[in-house]
Amino acid sequence: MDFGDSDTLRAGPRDTDLLLPHGARGVKVVIVGGFGVGKTTMVGAVSEIPPLTTEERMTQAGVGIDHNPGASGKSTTTVAMDFGRISINQELILYLFGTPGQERFWFLWNGIFEGALGAVVLVDTRRIEVCFEVITRLEDRRVPFVVAVNTFPEAPQYPLDELRTALALSDSVPLVTCDARDRASCRDALLSLMVYLCTLAVQETV
Amino acid sequence: MTSDNPHPPDGSRPWDEGTPVPLYVITGGEDSSAKTFDLVTLIATRSQPEPSMQPEQAAILSMCEYPLSVAEVSAYLSLPFSVVTVLLSQLVDDERVEAIAPVPVAAFPDRGLLEAVIHGLRRL
Numbered sequence: 001m002d003f004g005d006s007d008t009l010r011a012g013p014r015d016t017d018l019l020l021p022h023g024a025r026g027v028k029v030v031i032v033g034g035f036g037v038g039k040t041t042m043v044g045a046v047s048e049i050p051p052l053t054t055e056e057r058m059t060q061a062g063v064g065i066d067h068n069p070g071a072s073g074k075s076t077t078t079v080a081m082d083f084g085r086i087s088i089n090q091e092l093i094l095y096l097f098g099t100p101g102q103e104r105f106w107f108l109w110n111g112i113f114e115g116a117l118g119a120v121v122l123v124d125t126r127r128i129e130v131c132f133e134v135i136t137r138l139e140d141r142r143v144p145f146v147v148a149v150n151t152f153p154e155a156p157q158y159p160l161d162e163l164r165t166a167l168a169l170s171d172s173v174p175l176v177t178c179d180a181r182d183r184a185s186c187r188d189a190l191l192s193l194m195v196y197l198c199t200l201a202v203q204e205t206v
Numbered sequence: 207m208t209s210d211n212p213h214p215p216d217g218s219r220p221w222d223e224g225t226p227v228p229l230y231v232i233t234g235g236e237d238s239s240a241k242t243f244d245l246v247t248l249i250a251t252r253s254q255p256e257p258s259m260q261p262e263q264a265a266i267l268s269m270c271e272y273p274l275s276v277a278e279v280s281a282y283l284s285l286p287f288s289v290v291t292v293l294l295s296q297l298v299d300d301e302r303v304e305a306i307a308p309v310p311v312a313a314f315p316d317r318g319l320l321e322a323v324i325h326g327l328r329r330l
Contacts, residue, residue: 011282012269019272026246026275027309027319046330052281054245056288078286083245083277088326092309092319095246095275115244115311117323142313187330194324197315204314 017049021090028095029190030112032138033122034130038150038180039098040082042122045186047084047096055080058108079105081112096190101134113138118193119145122180125155128166135167146174146196148189243291248273248306262293263302270303 013019031039044051058077082098099105099112106112113119119138123131131147138145147169151157158166164175174196178189250273255264262283269282280290297303309319 011265011284013274013278013282020248020274022250022273023306024248024273025306025309026244026248027311027323028244028246052278054277054280055286057286081277083281085275085278086326086330088323092322092326093246093248093275094323094326095277097245097277112245115246115308117311117315117320183330187327191324191327194320194327198317198320198324201314201317201320 013049018087020087020093024087024091024093026093026095028097028116029193030116030119030143031096031098031122032101032119032134032145033098033150034101034124034127037122037124037127037130038152039100039122042120042150042178042180042186042189043082043084043096043098045181045183046086046190048086049084051082051084051098053080053082056108058104077104079108081109101130103133103137106137113141113143116143118197119143120189120193121145121147122178123147123149123163123167124152125149125158125163126152128163131167135169144193144197144200146176146189146193148176148178148192150180151177242307243276243294243305244308245277245287246275246308248275248308249279249294250304250306251302252304253302260293263297266293266297267302273306 031042033039040051055078058079079100081100084096086094086096088094097112099109121131121134121138135145135147147167149160149163160175160177163169164171167175169175174192176189176192179185249266249270251267251270253267255267259267262285265283266279269279274282276287276290276294279294280287283290285293294303294305298305311319
């Protein structure tokens with residue numbers, strides 16, 4: 001961002017950005033995955049604004065859980081999270097946050113899953129092991145989630161039932177493929193999460 | 207304030223690296239963490255910025271003429287979330303902005319809410 005040398009901070013949405021109606025309320029969905037799995041691409045594919053980045057700084061208190069070998073003597077670490085939004089209607093704005101899978105990140109953004117509708121776990125079949133921990137943690141925190149396999153052209157293709165077994169995923173959790181660059185494909189992955197949440201809600205009331 | 211010695215007497219180094227202004231200066235030294243803010247709490251301006259205001263707070267009032275989430279405010283100001291929430295608590299206390307809490311989501315979200323989201327997504 002360009003601060004220039006003016007005394008006045010001029011920052012904010014672009015003139016072309018959709019303005020949110022007064023009285024609207026926010027709700028969030030979290031997209032979780034390893035580095036380079038396509039979280040920001042997915043956010044950008046469906047967002048009505050170009051993806052933005054919010055950050056948080058981790059100070060001494062959080063350093064103990066991160067070896068951080070390349071940055072000896074550094075007492076703060078900045079972690080960034082890309083996000084976008086979709087205006088659902090005049091009253092409801094859906095925000096999508098792309099969240100790294102590492103423990104230290106979740107420690108810092110304590111509360112990222114609080115009040116979230118649910119999560120989409122984005123998987124790269126070349127680095128499937130990244131997801132094990134993510135899935136375990138989501139289950140521990142009782143965050144409902146679906147798993148979306150990002151179909152990178154160069155990544156090996158496996159049948160979904162093999163992937164389900166490899167991920168030790170329960171039969172009830174939706175597993176879909178998606179192209180993170182494609183708007184309709186990402187929309188469908190989000191829809192599969194919403195439909196899944198509806199089925200959970202029904203089970204709860206039975 | 208001027209001094210013959212540019213270095214503080216305690217031998218520590220002057221501010222010459224990293225963020226030009228220490229973040230505790232931007233927040234006015236307030237350290238009460240604003241736990242009531244979520245990333246998607248929407249902020250809407252209720253009064254015009256005044257020339258005497260801190261630039262960051264004036265910028266918030268300008269950009270939130272139409273509502274923006276705390277995450278967006280943080281992104282546009284390039285300030286960490288926790289710093290923005292401190293700035294926002296002061297603005298809420300002074301009744302200069304309104305903070306609209308996110309839709310409450312129970313362990314199992316409300317069916318009407320989910321159907322609204324599904325309907326909205328299908329129009330994408």
